[in-house]
Amino acid sequence: MYQCHVQFYLLSQRCSVFEIIKKMPPLERFTHEFLESEQPVEALAAQADVILADFEMLGLTGIQTLISAKSRKAQLILLAEKHQMECLNDVMPDLMDIWICPMSEEEVRFRFLRWQQAYKRDKDFWQTEHFFESLINGAPNLIWFKDKNGIHRKVNDSFCKAVNKSRQQVEGRGHAYIWDVDQDDPACIESEEEVMRKRETCVSEEIIQTGAGARILTTYKSPLYNVDGSVMGTVGLAIDITQERAYEREIIQKTQTLEKIFTTIDCGVIRHSIDGAQLF
Numbered sequence: 001m002y003q004c005h006v007q008f009y010l011l012s013q014r015c016s017v018f019e020i021i022k023k024m025p026p027l028e029r030f031t032h033e034f035l036e037s038e039q040p041v042e043a044l045a046a047q048a049d050v051i052l053a054d055f056e057m058l059g060l061t062g063i064q065t066l067i068s069a070k071s072r073k074a075q076l077i078l079l080a081e082k083h084q085m086e087c088l089n090d091v092m093p094d095l096m097d098i099w100i101c102p103m104s105e106e107e108v109r110f111r112f113l114r115w116q117q118a119y120k121r122d123k124d125f126w127q128t129e130h131f132f133e134s135l136i137n138g139a140p141n142l143i144w145f146k147d148k149n150g151i152h153r154k155v156n157d158s159f160c161k162a163v164n165k166s167r168q169q170v171e172g173r174g175h176a177y178i179w180d181v182d183q184d185d186p187a188c189i190e191s192e193e194e195v196m197r198k199r200e201t202c203v204s205e206e207i208i209q210t211g212a213g214a215r216i217l218t219t220y221k222s223p224l225y226n227v228d229g230s231v232m233g234t235v236g237l238a239i240d241i242t243q244e245r246a247y248e249r250e251i252i253q254k255t256q257t258l259e260k261i262f263t264t265i266d267c268g269v270i271r272h273s274i275d276g277a278q279l280f
Contacts, residue, residue, distance in 0.1 A: 002127050003029055006119070009044050010036045011066075012054035012079055014101065020108045021052075027116050042069035049073075050096075050119075055080040060087060067094045077115070142217070142238040145224065148196060148231065150174055150189060162215075162240065181209050195221045196231045205241075216242045 006026075010018045018036070026032050035044045040058065045051060045066050053066055055078050066076060075096035080088065082100055099111055136143045136156040143156040155170050163170065163178050175184040187206050195202050201222040208215045217238040226232040 005031045006049045008034045009048035009051045040065045045069035051076045147233040192234050
């Protein structure tokens with residue numbers, strides 16, 4: 001769904017490497033633009049998404065200029081010869097990669113394609129995370145993710161609003177602190193252990209004690225799996241039905257009161273619909 005325009009800033013006299021790169025097609029959903037110069041231009045470095053620079057041409061001072069000028073998210077790839085590696089120790093933490101030269105045309109194509117695939121995976125991850133955050137934070141229900149020890153690792157905005165705490169206060173903490181009670185809720189612990197034991201979604205109605213009183217929640221809890229297939233925690237979604245249950249009790253109470261009136265008065269009583277079509 002996303003579209004990504006990538007600005008490359010090329011600094012090198014090894015024109016054959018860059019000519020090969022410029023002729024390679026962008027991946028789907030990507031477009032490429034190439035900026036070039038023989039000496040570092042800070043303004044070009046600042047607007048670039050990816051910088052490919054020749055260490056032999058620029059030297060350590062030129063590379064440090066690029067590092068200072070580029071944006072925090074921009075990637076810096078150096079073209080260097082093997083014997084120059086020992087000169088790069090101080091700048092290595094700021095480098096995305098080092099391409100050892102000289103390279104054949106096939107190797108240039110291979111390296112650039114691998115970079116394209118890695119860059120796309122990064123953008124795919126960004127899109128997935130964006131979809132996920134938009135979904136859970138737009139939902140009116142409480143959503144949370146816990147590890148197997150019951151520690152909240154991620155919660156949505158509705159959850160934070162319900163407990164009247166910020167995300168920074170909630171994430172990394174257990175039930176008692178979050179809900180302002182003395183100890184973790186045994187019913188909550190039991191339901192999560194059941195979910196992890198059965199490895200299936202469980203639906204239940206829970207009464208949660210909070211600092212503001214008891215809340216009634218309809219909860220849907222599902223297991224979360226680790227990369228090896230073991231259960232690593234649970235994800236929960238809760239619908240607060242406290243007010244609905246209060247309305248229900250009120251309706252039942254009024255109905256019972258009405259029935260008592262009907263059964264105790266001496267005169268006849270006829271109940272009918274608004275349009276008179278049905279009698280009771």
